[in-house]
Amino acid sequence: MNTESDGRAPPADQLGFGFDDAAPIAPAPVLPRTRKTRIPAPASEPLTPEAMALALERHADYRVLRRLPVQQQFAQQSGGPVTRLLILDTETTGLDASRDRIMELALLRVDVDLATGLPVGTVDVYDGLEDPGMPIPLEIQELTGISDAMVRGHKLDELRVAAMLADADLVIAHNAGFDRPFVEARLARFAQLPWACSFADLDWKKEGRGSAKLTQLALELGWFYDAHRAEMDCHALLAVLASPLPVSGQTGLAQLLSVAARPSYRLQATAAPFEAKDLLKARGYRWDGEHRVWHTRLGDEAQLQSECEWLKASVYGNRAARVQVERLDAGNRYSLRPGQVEARAL
Numbered sequence: 001m002n003t004e005s006d007g008r009a010p011p012a013d014q015l016g017f018g019f020d021d022a023a024p025i026a027p028a029p030v031l032p033r034t035r036k037t038r039i040p041a042p043a044s045e046p047l048t049p050e051a052m053a054l055a056l057e058r059h060a061d062y063r064v065l066r067r068l069p070v071q072q073q074f075a076q077q078s079g080g081p082v083t084r085l086l087i088l089d090t091e092t093t094g095l096d097a098s099r100d101r102i103m104e105l106a107l108l109r110v111d112v113d114l115a116t117g118l119p120v121g122t123v124d125v126y127d128g129l130e131d132p133g134m135p136i137p138l139e140i141q142e143l144t145g146i147s148d149a150m151v152r153g154h155k156l157d158e159l160r161v162a163a164m165l166a167d168a169d170l171v172i173a174h175n176a177g178f179d180r181p182f183v184e185a186r187l188a189r190f191a192q193l194p195w196a197c198s199f200a201d202l203d204w205k206k207e208g209r210g211s212a213k214l215t216q217l218a219l220e221l222g223w224f225y226d227a228h229r230a231e232m233d234c235h236a237l238l239a240v241l242a243s244p245l246p247v248s249g250q251t252g253l254a255q256l257l258s259v260a261a262r263p264s265y266r267l268q269a270t271a272a273p274f275e276a277k278d279l280l281k282a283r284g285y286r287w288d289g290e291h292r293v294w295h296t297r298l299g300d301e302a303q304l305q306s307e308c309e310w311l312k313a314s315v316y317g318n319r320a321a322r323v324q325v326e327r328l329d330a331g332n333r334y335s336l337r338p339g340q341v342e343a344r345a346l
Contacts, residue, residue, distance in 0.1 A: 068223035070235045074110075074119040082111040082120060083257065086168045086193075087241075089233040090179050091144050093132050097181035097336075101132035103151050104144075105183065106230030107164050108238055117254025119242050126164055127231040129154040144228045158187065165189050170260055172253075174214050174237050175199045176334035184335060191337075194330030196260040198241060200297075202252055207245040214240065260330040265304045266339070268324040269294040269311055276315045283310075293324075312346040321346045 047055075056062040087108040094100035109124040131151045141147050171190070173179040176197035183190040204212040209220060215227050217240045225236050241252035248255070269280060272294055281287075285294040298304045304325065312318060323346060328339040 068225040072123040077120045083169045086171045087234045088173045089230040104230045117251035128156045180334045196256040201259045265298045266326040
């Protein structure tokens with residue numbers, strides 16, 4: 001390797017080692033500083049509320065509630081036998097049918113397939129306001145949203161209601177013991193129809209439901225709705241009753257049709273010893289202050305016989321006793337009219 005005589009290293013361009021040297025790289029020009037521009041992310045489609053709801057439903061920590069759908073058209077009839085139901089609800093000025101008055105009446109008329117217990121065809125709807133002829137208490141206005149001004153001068157369309165009732169096979173209300181006396185006092189035709197109660201005639205606890213309240217039943221199915229208006233309450237009740245029950249697998253409609261077809265019984269523990277009151281109360285008996293007697297309701301003859309045996313052993317101490325039994329059917333159940341009454345020896 002040759003070096004210059006003064007001992008200095010040769011120029012850099014002479015230090016090749018047998019490779020083709022790359023051309024020298026010019027230094028990058030210095031540019032004036034500018035504000036950085038953020039490059040936007042590619043636009044994406046916004047999530048719809050339903051897509052967000054579905055995403056939340058897939059997570060174990062969330063439960064989604066949807067507004068209850070108002071369904072006025074179900075699958076067309078399959079050709080099998082059907083029965084025609086009226087779903088009914090009222091809004092009233094108070095709780096006493098002898099003194100208070102109806103201020104809103106709603107009816108849904110729907111056919112139910114007897115084979116499946118499901119609604120079919122079109123739902124006919126009636127909803128009408130009526131001036132009760134008395135001031136609406138403030139607490140009722142706050143509960144229902146119905147004011148004196150809203151009902152002033154209004155009257156139920158009796159011809160339309162009569163047309164809805166004409167071919168009905170069964171009336172269903174959620175707490176028929178409340179609604180039936182009100183509507184029978186207003187329109188006598190209601191007394192001629194059989195009734196069922198979705199609150200009392202179904203064993204909601206046995207079916208795994210935490211409450212028999214309509215709003216809670218809807219919540220357990222994933223729905224919320226604006227309660228305490230008659231028509232919306234009717235749509236909610238139809239939706240709840242058309243859903244299969246978690247234990248039996250039947251719809252509530254199917255079970256109510258079965259219950260309505262058989263008699264029930266009101267059993268009075270006549271002259272029960274005073275010391276048995278706590279025992280009777282714990283068993284579900286109620287105190288009738290007017291007649292001063294404990295009573296309960298049984299769903300069929302087998303339950304009645306079993307209850308009479310329990311009364312004899314647990315309340316009357318196996319002594320001879322006579323109790324009063326009232327036989328009720330769908331024609332008078334939940335009305336103010338008595339059923340067939342008899343005394344039964346234990």
